[in-house]
Structure formats: C-alpha cells, structure tokens
Amino acid sequence: MALMKVKFDLKKRVKLAQMLWLMYWFSIMAGVLVFSMGLFFKIELRKRSELMDNNESHFVPNILIGVGLLACFLSASGGKICYDSLDSTKFVKWKSIVKPFLICCLFFNILLIVTAAMCFAMRIPLEFTLAEGLKNGMKYYKDTDTPGRCYMKRTLDLMQMEFRCCGNNNYKDWFEIQWVSNRYLDFSSKGVKDRISSNVDGKYLMDGVPFSCCNPSSPRPCIQQQITNNSAHYSYDHYTEELNIWKRGCRDALVSYYGGMMNTIGILVLMVTLLHIAVMIGLQYVNTSLSTLVNPEDPESESEGWILEKTVKETFTDIMAKMKAMGKGNQVDEGANEEAAATVS
C-alpha cells in the first residue's frame, strides 16, 4: 500500500515537471542566498575579530557557505533531471541515477536542518568568546604604543560609538582598569602619586570613562570624569542621570547584534529546507510516475506516482532487513572463505 499514491496522465506529468523545474530555479537562488548569507556572516565576524581575541570560531559561516554551494549544485542537477523527464529518450540515461540522487537529497535536507539548529545554538559560545575578548581589549586600551595593540583604542572607541555601549558588562568596568597610558601621567604631581599609592597594583584608577561612552542624546555636555561624585558637577545626580553615558554593556550589545543576525539566517535556512523537501518529493513523484507507465511504449498512457512504495513502517523494516543482510552477507562470505581455505589446505 503505497504512501500518498496519485494517478498521473500525460498532461499532469508535464505540469508537474514544469512546476518542479520552476521550483528548482527558486531553490538555486535560495542556495545562492544561503551562500551569500554565510559569506556576510563570515565577514562580520572578521571585522570584529579583534574584540573576540582573534579566537572566534568560523565553523558556522563555513558550513553555511558549503551548504549553499551544495544546494546550488543539487538543485541544478535536479532541474536538469526534471527537464529531461519530459522526453522519454533523454530520461533513460538518468533512470539509474535518480534513486541515489534522491537519497543524497534526503541526507542534504537533514544537513540543512542541523545547520539551522547550529545557527540558533551558536549564541552561547559567542557570548563566552566576546566576554573574554572585550575584557582583554579594555586591558590593552591604553597600549597605543605597543606594536600589535596600537589600534585597540580606536577599535574599542569606534565600537562603543557604533553599538551605543560602554564597557564589558557595564560602564563600571572602566573604573577597574587603568585606561590612561603612563606616558600622559605627570608622576611628579601630587594627585597622580596619591592615586597610584592608594592602589595595591600601583594602577592609575579613576571613576571616569572614555569619551566614546558619551551619549549624544544627553541634554547636557558629557560628564566623563568623576562620574560617581555628585558634588563635582552642578545639578548632577549620578543615580538619576540616565542619558549621560551609555548604560548598556558592549557584550550585551554585540551578542544581541550577532544573535539577531544568526536567528534571521537560521529562519532562512529552515525555509530553504522546506523548499528542498518539496522539490525532493516532487522529483520522487516524477520518477515513480515515469517508471510505472501502463504501456511503456506509449508516452501518453496513464501512470501512478507515490512517495514511498510501501508504508513508512514497512519501508523502515525493509531498510533494516537490508542492512542486516549486508552485515550477515559479509560474515557468511568470511565463513565460506574460511571453509574454502580449510578445505583447500
């Protein structure tokens, strides 16, 4: 009892083949889209690799690129097959390849689903990478004279301005590190000496943030220095002052940026999976309808098409039996060889 059996006459077969050919064109474009999304994601990760300690994993964008290319290739072949299916002479050469091709498509669809799941799951390792990278980035903010780190200040400043964030978890992270280079500190002045001696590691810590933390929407000129000291500024209460500097931490901002991007890509890959499943089913119908012609000589005869020859349960038991037979076949062969070897020797 076949699964979802449908009767086909010539007109219906032709219509199916044409519709399927059109859908294959869409799936080629979808494959190109997945490829370009993977490329875009890879470039975005590269752009900010300094903030991730050059440690970020490019696994997901690489998989997306590979899957996109594979999708294009499979869709092009599928399109060619169903284009030839309308001509019975041309279809003959494809007959033997169609079944393995369909099995390939099935595995490819499973791969697509796994890729989509990975897109959604990548958020977690990314969060850890960013936390580590931002912490180190802020540590090297002042090292503008150390080769290899001299652009960290610029990178962090531009990032804080672009993503509207300050510090790692929040702006208080800047209070715990020395972000002013020693070259610009007057060690002969009392203020500087007091600050350095008040601290175990001898670091120049202050309750101030870099200018890139300033919020342009603030109605008053930016208060960067002595943020927690209410008396240092007129009409200022740092608990109620919301708009002065950015409140959000950069890890949060970057994770939500990349998370949003990955969610979109994941949803896109799921939609592409649905499209591929549809064309796979369509191709199976085309294949079965062409191989069950009532009168093989007459192309206008009726035929039947189905998704699976038997029901799902029977097909599954069939596959298990085949695999067991293959496994046993190897053992029987070995046994026969041993016996043959024994009889010969």
Added chain:
Amino acid sequence: MVVGKMKFTFQKRVKLAQGLWLLSWLATLGGAVTFTLGCFLKTELRRRGEVMDNTDIHCVPNTLMIVGLASMGINYFASRICQDALDPGRFPRWKTFLKPYFGCSVFFTTLMLISVILSYAMKGSLETSLKIGLKNGIRFYKDTDTPGRCFQKQTIDHLQMEFQCCGNNDYKDWFEVQWISNRYLDFSSKEVKDCIKSNVDGRYLVDGVPFSCCNPSSPRPCIQYKITNNTAHYNYDHQTEELNIFIRGCREALVNYYMGLMNTIGAVVLSVFLLQSSVLASVRLLQTSMEAVAGQENVEIETEGYLLEKGVKETFMEYVDPVLKLLLLNQVTPPEAKPEAGATGTTTTTS
C-alpha cells in the same frame, strides 16, 4: 539645407531598426538608473537637511527624477516606433505623433544635460546654505530645552562623529559660542562669574569643544577642555597635537561629500545623455528614411534619411512658433483683437 543626410538600403534600414530596439531598451534602463540616482541624492540631502539653510540644492535631484521618468517614456515610445517602422502598414499611424514627440524628447534631453551642469554649478549655493545652517546649529547646540531646537545637539554630535569634523570652518568656532546650557552652570561659583564678566555679552565661553569632536585615532585620551592651554595637560602641545580632535571643519567635510556624490552622478547621467541622444538621432533617421518608402509599391528601395529638413535655426523656429503663438493668445487680448487673432489663427493653419 539638409542636416545629416544619409543613404539607406533596405538591409541598412532593417539593421537600424533592430539596433535601435536594443539601444532603446538600454536607454530605458539608463532612464531608470537616472531616476534612482535622483531619488538617492534627494534622500541624502534630506538626511542632513537640518544643517542646511535653504533647499535650493534640491533642484538637482528633482530635475534628475523628472528627466529619468521622461527618459523612460521617450525610450519606450522609441522602441514601439522602431518595432512598427519596418511594417509599412503600421508605420503611418505614428505620423501625427512624431512631431510633438521629437519636440518633447529634445527638450527633456537638453534638460538632462542642464541637470549635469547644475550639479557642478550649485556648489557655491550648497556651501552658503551649509555655512548658515551650521552656524545656527552650533548656536542652538545648548538649547536642548527649547521646543523645535531640542534635537540640535544630537544632530550636530552625530554629524561631527560621522563626518569626522569639528565646528563650521574649524574647531575654533566652538570657542566663540556658549555651547553649555545655563541650566548646568553654577552661577554662585567664582569661576563661572569671572568667565561671564570677562566678555561683553555675558556668555560663558570656554576654550573647549564637545566630546563629538574627539578623534578615536588619538593615542591619548581626548583633551576636550582647555585645548589652547599647554600647561593644563601633561606632555601636551596644542600646536603639534594633530590627532586629538578633528581638525577639519564640517562645512568642508559636507561639501566634499556632496560634491563627490554629485560628480559621480553627473558622470553616469552624462553617459545616459549620450545614449539617449543616439536613440533620438536613430529614430529620426529611421522615420525620415521610412517616410520616403510610404505609398511605394516596392518596399525594398533605397531611400535617404536626414536629421533635419531645414537648418537648425529654421527648425527651432518651426517648433517654437506654435508654442509662442499659444502663449501670445493666452495673454491679455483686447476684445476687438480676438476675432482678428482668430482670423490669423485660421489663416496660419490653412497655409
């Protein structure tokens, strides 16, 4: 005195029609590109409209949009004409349409050329408009509590950060304006009182700039206040310190940005103009060469095609006369002159 006379065999006419069909579709695409570029330029000008004093510069994108749409229409008709040209049965129906068509097409093609010239010529007007707009923007920077001006601070800050510039001509413009609102000045402190007394208008002027002037590429944390005072900061010389704040003025930055944009657009529109002119010339040649075939038994004869039947000046007068007459008739005419005008009108139509 015919302008641009050329002989056309049947084969040549066919080739001309086919080439024209392809060319007209390319020119339609060019017209669409022109329209898109006009829209893009208008959007970009509107984005920074708050720092521009007047909207005179908007005539460039407006003209581009009009010309782009007109060009798409002209080229669409050109493709229809050349499709019908080779069929002697279908071609005559275009006869009455062609004269106004050529008039309009030449007008809009000239307008395209004018828009390219305008995009270079409007630089001065743009610069003046930006000068006044930025001056006002800097003046109203502190008025974050005045309705209508409360977003000026945000606009100027974003502008300075995005275009990497400071002030109008340069950063010193900020020294001449009070950019800190009175709400955040402690009038009981000695320092503030001294500062205000030291100047005629009673303004709180500082030799400092807003944080948006800070250059992220600077190796040291940004020095915004007491910029000209070398002793206020350790190891600092404001004459040699190049990277601390942005040196460039915002007017220069914006003018450069927009002129770069308009130069690129001008180059593209110029090439579309050349394409369009060649389409028009080809349609004219096709029309005149097909006119000689009309009514003939043998359609494969050799004919002559020309661009203009008379000289340029005479043709121009021929087109402009009806328009002028229409305008003259619409002007105030004394009632007794009306039947005369009607009589002259009928005499000109019959002649």
